[in-house]
Every structure is written in structure tokens, then in C-alpha cells.
Amino acid sequence: MNRELRRVSWGIFALFLSLFVSSTVIQVFQVDNLRVDERNSRTLLDSYSTERGAIVASNTIIAESIPVDDQFRYQRTYYDGPMYSAVTGYFTISQGISGIESAMNDELSGQSNQQFFDQVLALVSGRDPRGATVQLTLDPEIQKAAWNALGDNAGSVVALDPTTGRILAMVSKPAYDPNELAAHDTETVIGRYQQLLVDESAPLVNRAISGGLYHPGSVFKLIVTAAALDSGLIRDTTTVPNPASLKLPGSTSVIKNSGGGRCGSGDTVTLETALRLSCNIPFAEIGTRIGSTVINSYAEEFGFGASLEIPMAVTPSTYPANMDAAQIMLSSFGQYDVRVSPLQMAMVSAAIANGGVLMAPTVVDSVLAPDLSILKSFQAQEYSQPISKQTASLMTTMMIGNVSNGVASNARISGVKVAGKTGTAENGEGEPYTLWFTGFAPADNPRVAVAVVIENGGGFGQSANGNRVAAPIARTVIEAVLAQ
């Protein structure tokens, strides 16, 4: 009987052993997987009941958690909520989180690896763990200038420092008030969230980096110009035929320059003039000459098609593949299926401004522990070098011409050399235009690169252009930077 008993004992021991193993697997090895499961409400509840870190822009608090007497213990509060909503994002109990609140959640909630000792200390001392403060690169003055300049338009403004990649302003309109989504009354929040979600003007979308992106129109000519010059296939003085209209190959459609006539006088036109006057036909010809492969490789160098985190995820801008001859022509002046984000266009200007070196853009300056010691701090990083210094300098000269003596005249600032390019993108038959400006200043010592996009033709349908609506907004933002 003892032999059998011994075997039964071993059997029972084996059963228990399996329990020791299974609980260890769950509580040690699967912890990370289980924690990030979206059905795990504990993760969000945890991040609520810790004193979440503040979000700060140059010593101005734009989001912080204030103690309240309910089960969540802290109320997330935003100051100038709509103005910063594109960057901060929202922080809801039941409808998820977005923006910096999401991208920097580990740090804000005190869960990041750098905060490990603080977590242990909090556990031992019994006090609530506290999240880290996230210091943004945004400048409140510039942000405010961009927000006000955009007025009632739907669109976006991005301003960044071309030498470091620090994002100085990022505005998206229409915006929303994140305070409305941070309330602890779940039903009200869900109601408001659903309202914002179905709103056709898409206020929850940060247009600067995400959403459906935009047709760039003529601002894309900067990339074609960069590709043409830097590849050496075309020089600024190279001439191309200058007809008043051009039939698209394999089609009855005809393309025209925006003025309707030729691009300046003469039977031929230089690249320099074509860019300054923003003519479509010469660019269709230039694009065809250098080919979509070359254009694509330059676009990718500027950041097209690549995933980027600033630390929010940026929707990659796209340059279409497998185009026929007509499509290559259309895409060469930013039509057909070219789609860009305002940040991407600001990056193009920034690379030109910075001697051909593109700095990786970011919106986070540093992460500070509750005792204000620095946990992480931003280091300027080179993203790529899409064009040579010579090409950059040549393009700067051309872009100065656009403003001083071309179609981007409304960006002029007296005493300052502004380099820029406008765009007026078509969105289809009868649809209002998308209006663009991108550029940088001062051209000889760049401090800011901007991109401005305005939807719905700025309320003027098809009768306005980038210079009329977008350029003045950019000028205001540039002036705000130069005023500092």
C-alpha cells in the first residue's frame, strides 16, 4: 500500500507543481502582455490613480493632475486646452488616450524604466507613485501666434527649428477641449467623444501629422526641384519648352499653368523661373525628364513613406508608385496621388534651411522626475541628408526669389530675408482648393521653418490661392519667432 501511496503523493505533488508553474508564468512572464491588453481596465485605472505628471511648455503648465475626492483621485486638467489639443491629445477613462498623453504615457504615469526606483520607493514608503513631467519643445508665444493666425480656418500650422528639429508650434483646427474628455462622469465623456468622432470637421484629428493628409500642390515642386538639381540631371538654368498648354499623354486632358498662359515670356523657361512663378507645365516636363524613380528616392530622403515618431506617430506622406506618363506629369506639381502632412512639408523647408541636413523633428524636450531631476533629455539628431549643401544654398536663393520677386509675396517681412513656396492644390472638380505655404527665415541664418495648410480654400472655394491665405499666416508665425 505504501508504494501506491508514494505514487499518489508524487502525483499530488506534480499537480501542485503545475500550479506553481502556471501562476509564475502569469505573474512574472506574461505580465507585460496582459498589462497592454486593451481589455485590461486596470492599466488605465492605475494611470488615473497615480498623480500623473504634468505637461509643460517653456515653464507654462498646459496639463496637470489635480487631487479630487473621487475614485480616480486626480482630475486631469488642461489649460488653453483647444490650443494645445493637437499635441497633448486627450486622456479619457473609457475612450482611450491620444497625443502626448498616449505617446509619453509610461513616463507620465510613472511606469517607465527610468522611474523604476521611484516605483519601488513609492511601494516601500506607501505613498502614491508620481508620474514624470514632460517638458515640450513648444513655445507658448509661437503656439499662440499660430493658433490666432489660423483664425476660423480649418487647417494646420507647424513651426520647427531647422537646426535642431525642435517643434516650436503645432496647431490643428478645428480643435476640441480635452477637459471635456477628461471628466470622470463616463456617460458625459462618451457622449461628447461620440459627438467629436462623428463630427465631419474631424476635430479629434491632429492634421499636422495624421488624418487623410493633403494634396501638396505646388509646394511639392520643392521636392522635384531638389531632385532635379541635386541629381545633376537638371541645372537651375536648364531650359524646358514653354507652351501655354500641354496635352497629357494617352488622354484628351490638357494641363495649364495657374495663370492660364505661358510661364513668363519666351519659348523656353528655366527651372529657376518655373519655381519662382510656380508653373505647372515646365514641372511636368522636368518631372518626366528626371523620372519618378529619382523623385521618389529624394522624397524618401526627406521622410516620405517612413514611419516617424515625434513621439506621436506621424502618418507617412506618400509619393505614388507605378505611374504612367500622365500621372508622373501630374504628380510633378503635387497632384494625382501625392499626399503630405504639414509636418512633412515643414521638414522639407527645414532641410533646405539647414544646408541640406534634415534634423529629426520632436515635440519633447525632456522628462523630469518629481524631484525635477532630468530622466531623459532631448538630443538633436540628424534624420538624413537629402540634398547637398550646394543644392540647399541654390534652392534657398530660389525660394527667397519666390517671396521677394515671385508668387509668395505675402510672406515678405521688411528687413528679413524670407524663403518660401506657396501651393494651391486641386481636390477634384468643383472642390475648394487646399492652400499651402512653406518656408523659412531668416534665409541667411534660419531660425524657423514653417508649413501652413488651409482647407476648403480658406472659405473662398476655388478663387483663393496659397499666397493670399496661407502666406500671411506663415508670416505672422515667423514674426513671432523673430520677435524673441
Next chain:
Amino acid sequence: MSPSTTDHHQTITEQLILRLRIPTKIRNLEAALIVFAMLINAAAIALVDLGATGSLDISILGFIGGLGAIVMTMHIAQRFVARDADPLILPIVTLLNGLGIAMIHRLDIAQGLTGWQANASRQMVWTAIAMVIALVVIVVVRNHRSLQRYRYVWMLVGVVLLIMPLIPGIGVTISGARLWVDLGFVSFQPGEIAKIALALFFAGYLVTARDSLSAVGTTFLGVRWPRGRDLGPIIIVWLVAMLVLIFQHDLGTSLLYFGLFLVLMYVSTGRAIWFVVGGSLFGAGAFIASFWLDYVKGRFDGWLDSFNPVIYDALGGSYQLVQGLFGMASGGVIGAGLGAGRPYIVPLAESDYIMASIGEELGLVGVFAILCLYLLFVSRGLRIGFNGSDDFGRLLAVGLTFVIALQVFVVVGGVTRVIPVTGLTTPFLAAGGSSLVANWIIVALLLRLSDTVRHQNQAGDLQ
């Protein structure tokens, strides 16, 4: 009296004193361990209050003290009627029971339950009742061999208790399983008591029938197969287990009864073939049932594919299991601390999922500690099986111990995804009166058996 006789007498007296001291020593050890267990329980309750509400609830501590008094009464009773009983069993069970009450109290606070609405209040009353019944058992049952005589009575009692929930009028269905009987003034799960009656019956029956079960049979394919008519009992028990599965919708209880029978069959006859025959019978039955019975299929789906959104959202799907896993994962190694986690998110956190609650608030360390307590309890029970002198007592001890061990495995294994979730209760920890009463009776019987073992061995030594 001559000097030599005196010497001789002194030696015997010394020996007697020595022998009599040992029981005193183990009883003192037991008393010290009970006090220690009660201190841990009180600390756990205090931590729950401080962690969840920030203030102490004195009345609960008072009740806990009252329960401590009953345990001490039981201890004192043993000094008279079971002097040699195992000194670890009672402290272990006291600790498990107390930690269970602490965790149930913690969940009451989260759900805002107070007074008689609170599960912890009912659990404490049931604990008191269970302890008093155990006290009565240990005082009344002085010789366990008398239990063997009534083996067919136990069978009858067991079967009646099993069938009771199926009787219209008093049977009640709760969360899909028909396991409850409502007599108006009290409702209970007769199946919990039935497991003791069946352990008594199996042990009593197998002691007498094992010779014919083990000796005879035809050899085929190198294995000696049992005779056809010896298969009778196993077929009957299998049928009972299947009936429970089909009519009461309870896979766990069905597995418990059948597993108990197989283990005792194996231990008494020494023939592993019973495991093969019985295991295949049960496996086949459960497999076929999984096609016929939606709830069995649901349990298997929820186990194998817990994170599938369709199964997760299904009625009777894996929502509870997955939420339990989230809770345990959030506890990590050291846990959130008593009163500082969110175990209340998991449905039935105070009964079926109490181990998930413990995993969340006391961490992996707490889970290991609880499992070790069970393992220690089980090893003390098996020790009686190894050391006993009469086969009925040995089989009974093994059977009762196995009931506890298998329950722990089935419940904790279900919560931690080792096996599909079934409807058993975690012994001593989980909220539930019937289970407490049954398990405390098991404690009383094991104490009685362990006393007999040591008592007999000492008597043997002296001779």
C-alpha cells in the same frame, strides 16, 4: 521495596513521563502556532481596512477574536480527547480560513456591503458553525473504526445528498449549475457534504472488496484485466459522476467524485489498470458530453482560446477568466498590497476567483504561500496514510486529503489556465458555508485519525 525495583520503576516512570510529555509538547506547539496564525489573520484584516478605507474596523477584529476563541476551544478539547493529534493541521486551516475572511472582507468594502449583506459576516458565522461541528465530530467520534461499520449508510447518505438538488421544489439552479438545495430557512450545497460520505463509503467498501478486485482477472496483452463483475462498482460510480455532469452541470464535482474513487481504488488494490480503465471512461464521457452539453464545450473553448474576442464576449465565455488573469498579472511578484488592488473587477472574486484576488493583492509570493500551506496540509494528511496501522483509517485519510488536494488543483488550475474552469470551491478560502462545514469536518476526521496513528505507535513503542 528493594532498590533495584525502585530503579526499574523509576525508568518506567521516566519513560512514561517522557511519553506523556510529547503530546503535551505537540499540543503546546499547536497552541503557539494557532496564536501565530490568529495574529497573521488579525494583521491581514487590519491591513485590508487600512489599505482600502484608511481606518480600522474594530468590530471585524472582534469577530475574528471570537473565531480564535472557538479554535482555542477546539485545541483545548484535543488536549482531552485527541492528545496526539497532528499539531500543524489546525493552525494551517485557521490561517487559510482567516486569510479567506480578510480577502472576502476586502471585497465587501469594494462593493459597499455591510452588516448581514456582507459576505464576510456570513463567512464568519459559517466558520463558527463549521468549527463547532468539527468540535462535536472530534469529541463524539472517538474511534474512527466505528465509521467503517456504517459504510452502506454512508453510501446511501452520499447518494441522497447528491440527488437532493434535482428534487423539484427544493433544488435551485445558480449560474447554470444545479447544486443547491433551498429548505426555506437555510440553503446549502449537499454535494459538499456528500464528498465526505462518499470518502467514508469508498474507504469502507474497498477495504473489504480489494482482495477480489486485485487478485482475480484474466491476463490479456500482458496486462491482468479485472473480471467483468468486479467492474460493477467502478461502472456505478462512473454513472453517478456522469449523472452529476449531465443533470447538475458540474464538471468539477463530477471529476472530484470520480478522481477520489480512482485514487482509493488504486491505493487499495495496487493496480494501476484502474487508472487506465477509469481515466478512459471519464475522458470519453467528458469528451462526448462536450458535444452534447453547451456548458462543457463553452468551458473548453474558454480555456483553449481565452483571448479570442468572440469567446471573451460570449455569454458564459472567458471574460471572467481573462479578467482574473489581468488581476493576477497586475499583482506581479509582490502584489498591490491588501486593499490596494482592484480584485473586485473580476466577477465572483470572493468565491470562485479568490485565488486571483490573492494573486492581485498579495502577488505571486502570496499565491506561493497559500499553495505551500495547502501542500503542507496535504502532506500531513498523507502522512497519516503512510503511518496508519489499519487500512480503513489509512484509506480514509488518503481519501479526505485527496479531496482537498484535488479541489485546490481544480480551482486554482482553472483560474490559472492549467485546466478548464470548473465549479469547485477553494477549500477554507472561498466564500461559501457548505464548503466550510464540509472541509472543517474533514479537518476533524484527519485530527482524529492522526491521533489514533500516534497513539497506536506509542503504545507499540512502549511494549
